[in-house]
Amino acid sequence: MKDRIINFGLKDVARLSGAIVFLVIIYVFVRGQISGGAGDPTFLILAAVIGGYMAMNIGANDVANNVGPAVGSKALTMTGAILIAVVMEASGALIAGGDVVSTIKKGIIDPAYFGDDVQSFIWAMTAALLAAAIWLNVATAIGAPVSTTHSIVGGVLGAGIAAGGWGIANWDTVQQIVASWVISPVMGGVIAATFLYIIKRTVLDQRDLLTAARKTVPFLVAIMGWAFTTYLILKGVKKLVKVDFLTALGLGFVMAVAVFFIVRILVKNAAVKMQQSHASVDRLFLIPLIVSAALLSFAHGANDVANAIGPLAAINEAVFSGAIASEASIPLWVMLVGALGIAVGLALYGPKLIKTVGSEITELDMSRAFCVALAAAITVIIASQLGLPVSSTHIAVGGIFGVGFLREVLNSSYNEAVAKIKRRLADAEDPHVDEAFVERFDAAPMTEKRNMLRELKRKAVAEQLTWSERRDFKKAYKAKLVERSMLYKIVAAWIITVPLTGLFAAGLYFMLRGIMVV
Known part of the structure; x- marks a missing residue:
């Protein structure tokens, strides 16, 4: 027991040391990059370190939703999942992260309220970034997957109100974000449960499992090919190539047709050596799960890196131009801070949340994990076209709860x-x-x-x-197949994310202003 405690402590010290070293490298690197430039670089250097800290927490918490189901179903080992996610997250951020980022996430506050007070804007963005990062750190420590987007939204909202008053907030947008606490998990859960029900009824409940799998699995994987191609075009490469929804849907359909014929041949050949068992059929979803984990990670890196670098890019713009912009260009060093921060955070602290998402909510096999991954892509596509605010974290976790509760009903x-x-x-x-x-x-x-x-x-x-x-x-x-304590903890964390980060950011803003004014 003593050896285990010592080993646990050494691992924690090693992780913390790695995180500190990364932040020190950011400090040294950014200081060298901006030396001799216009404006006071003090807050920009501070914001860069905080942005790296935020990016690490995104990697530690948010990425688990992309690879957790694959790890929980044993389609991927923990090491394999982390390696894939590190490469794809960083690639998504650097390749498809874009050249311009929105500085005010989701348009929840009006920057015009700051007027010409650039310094207050810089303090507000710094406070927002730090508040969101600290909350994500706490959530990761207690094993609660939360929305990084909602975290930074709460931070910007709280700091913005502290700086500019209640009128600065776009309350219609805030109401939509609150609605997403219900919309996201419900949509994800219903879609995931629907596909699992189809798999159970058309394949797993049949006497001749192999014949049923040969008929159904190619269609299911083709649907995944359609959904993920469309999803990747809309969310992963939208900043590289402008493609409308119908074009993305059409390209996705072409991919689906190709996937169908390829998978049908593969399943037919595999069925010759397979046994009439659920385990054999379950392994047919192995490759689709690995591919989905990689694609989800790429799209996540392309989109959610903005949660770390948006405020940082805003501060960079304000420092060097002396103006407040609703959109800002992204210097390469800013993108590197975000991309590498996500990768480092995932490598150091990702396993905790990956384990939580993959195995501590409900038991996942490959067919159930397949349904969760498919639901994540389809839900984002539907929601984006309907203009509904959704969280990828809430969708994925909702999908896991959905398949768990369906199992309780059916099993x-x-x-x-x-x-x-x-x-x-x-x-x-x-x-x-x-x-x-x-x-x-x-x-x-x-x-x-x-x-x-x-x-x-x-x-x-x-x-x-x-x-x-x-x-x-x-x-x-009846059998309880969903861990109720995890359900209550995660829902509670979701509910308090925006108000908690908002209050914390407001307090940090007043503290920064008090220090700097004095």
Whole structure:
């Protein structure tokens, strides 16, 4: 036990040392980059270090949603997932992160309220960035996956109100963000559960699993190809090439057709060596899961790097131009801070949240993880076209809860239920329940099991079971497959993210202003 405590402590010290070294490198690098420039670089250097800290926390917390399901289902090892995510997140940020970034995330405050007070704007953005980063750090420490977008939104909102008053906020946008706390997880959960239900009914509940898989799996993977191609075009490369929705959808369909024929051949060849088992069918989703984890990470790097570098780019613009801009160009060094920060944070602290998302909410196999990944892409596409504000974190976690709750509905304790009714019918010397019945039940596919149980239950009711026995039957028939404590913790963290970071950012703004004015 003592050795384990010592090892745990050494690992923590090593991670912390790595994080500190990265921030020191940012400090030295940025100081060298901006030396001799116009304006006072003090706050820009400070903001760069805070931006790197924010980026590390994005990597530690947010990236888990992209690779967690693949790790939880054992499609990827933890090391493999981190390597893929590090490469793809950094590539997405550097290749498709764009040349211009919105400095006021989601347009939640009006920068005109700052007037010509550039210094107050710089203090506000610094406070917002630091508040969001600290909250993400805390959330990661307690194992709660939260929205990095909502974190920075809360920070900007709180610091903005502290600097410019209540009128600075765009309250319609704030209301939409609050609505997304419900919209995102519900959409993700419903879509993921729907695809899992389709897989169970069309493949896993069938007697001939291999024949069912050969018919259904190519269509499912083709849908994923369609969704991810469209998603990647709209969210991953939109800053490189301007493509409208219909064009992206059309290109996605072309990819889906190609994927369908390729996968159909692959599944047909694989079926020759496969066994009639759920485990064999489950492995058909292995490659799609790995590809989806890589693509989700690329798109995430392209989009969410702005949560770390948006305020930093705004401060950089304000320092060197002396003006407040709603959009700012991104110097290469700013993008490097964001891209490398995400990669470093993921490598050092990512495993904790990856484990939480992948295995501590509900048990995931590859087919369930496939449904979660597919739901993430489809939900973002639908929401973006409807103008609905959604969070990728909420979507992914909602998808995991969705498949977990569906399992609770569909998966029941068949053996325990049969045992209870069998004992009752056996007492009455019922000729329908014997060893042959039990053997037939064990060998039957899920749909036949359900019919057999219904018939036994009908007979048991006809035998006038007591209320206690009926209650026991119901309790045996249901199984809790979602960790309730995780549900409550995550929902609570989601609800407090915006107000908490807002209050914290406001306090930091007043503290910075007090220090600098004095």
